[in-house]
Amino acid sequence: MSESSPDYSKGAAYMNGTYVPISEARIPVGDWGFVHSDVTYDVVHVTDGGFFRLEDHLDRFHRSLAGYRLDPGVTREQMRHILGRVVALSGLQHAFVAMVSTRGVPSVYGSRNPLDCDNTFIAYAVPWVDVIKPEVQERGAHLLVASVPRISPRSLDPTLKNYMWRDFTRGMFEANDKGFDTAILLDQEGFLTEGAGFNVFIVKGTKVITPDRGALEGVTRLSVLDICPELGLEPVVGPITFDDLMDADEVFTTTTAGGVMPCARVNERIYGNDRPGPISAKLKETYWRKHKEGWHMTPVNYADADNPFALAA
Numbered sequence: 001m002s003e004s005s006p007d008y009s010k011g012a013a014y015m016n017g018t019y020v021p022i023s024e025a026r027i028p029v030g031d032w033g034f035v036h037s038d039v040t041y042d043v044v045h046v047t048d049g050g051f052f053r054l055e056d057h058l059d060r061f062h063r064s065l066a067g068y069r070l071d072p073g074v075t076r077e078q079m080r081h082i083l084g085r086v087v088a089l090s091g092l093q094h095a096f097v098a099m100v101s102t103r104g105v106p107s108v109y110g111s112r113n114p115l116d117c118d119n120t121f122i123a124y125a126v127p128w129v130d131v132i133k134p135e136v137q138e139r140g141a142h143l144l145v146a147s148v149p150r151i152s153p154r155s156l157d158p159t160l161k162n163y164m165w166r167d168f169t170r171g172m173f174e175a176n177d178k179g180f181d182t183a184i185l186l187d188q189e190g191f192l193t194e195g196a197g198f199n200v201f202i203v204k205g206t207k208v209i210t211p212d213r214g215a216l217e218g219v220t221r222l223s224v225l226d227i228c229p230e231l232g233l234e235p236v237v238g239p240i241t242f243d244d245l246m247d248a249d250e251v252f253t254t255t256t257a258g259g260v261m262p263c264a265r266v267n268e269r270i271y272g273n274d275r276p277g278p279i280s281a282k283l284k285e286t287y288w289r290k291h292k293e294g295w296h297m298t299p300v301n302y303a304d305a306d307n308p309f310a311l312a313a
Helices: 054-068 076-090 134-139 166-177 219-231 242-246 278-292
Strands: 012-015 018-021 039-047 050-052 095-102 122-127 141-145 182-186 192-195 199-204 207-211 234-238 250-255 259-266 297-299
Touching: 012 076, 018 076, 039 054, 050 076, 054 076, 054 095, 054 219, 076 095, 076 122, 134 141, 134 259, 141 166, 141 250, 166 182, 192 199, 192 207, 192 242, 199 219, 199 242, 207 219, 219 234, 219 250, 219 259, 219 278, 250 278, 259 278
Parallel strands: 141 182, 141 259, 207 234
Antiparallel strands: 012 018, 012 122, 039 050, 039 095, 050 297, 095 122, 182 192, 199 207, 199 250, 250 259
16 A cells, blocks of 8 residues: 555445545544534445445434534535445444534634534544444343433433433443443333333334334444334334333344344343244344345445446436
């Protein structure tokens, strides 16, 4: 690799109008995205050289931008191109791809007025990651219902992507201390919400149920709801109590960074034979098979980073 040719093999980023290796991506310490967690983002995955449900992720990102009153000054088509280009530059066939907008640095030093900030747009592609490790998915994740409640939606809208993870982080420390893989949270009324970066489902008979409150409207969650009727299952978005969770036949989680991830235990409750349940396993198999078949996939043109979607036309 010559000095004039950046090494994007470990990931590529777009910052301030420039493409740089991921190791060179930086935000200023005065950016409100850092000092106040005043930021939104979205994450889309690339599998076998193609984006999955890219337009759905862009839709959700724009809803988050509007909800937080962020305007990065980049059109949807420009965002799409930038996302494709960071993947093409990296050469990664399996990637975790983020789009981010921070409030930015105030143009008036010391200002506490968000209108004084120039909002940013950042994008990057890095190697694929799994929220729950593959070997844990194979035996079924062990989840703890954390004692800390989910932040109230009256304070923070959970359907808008954000980095406010203090409740999740406390829950994950509690799960680690007690020997569980990760944590899921209830709201202050005792209804199931979500975990750190993933949605939760329960299976009861032929019903596949996910919470109707306190949770992000996940794209993988949407995919499972779409797949259920194909398998003779009834998708339900509705309230789930702690007792419903304990009485379920199966439990699984979903996320962009991992797909459908079966669980085997919640607290001391062991489901089935302490392994992934049959419906969870079937949904996981179907989800990834449909990827291979091209479902909602947008291929990347790695041969020409300036035209990253030329092959998709």
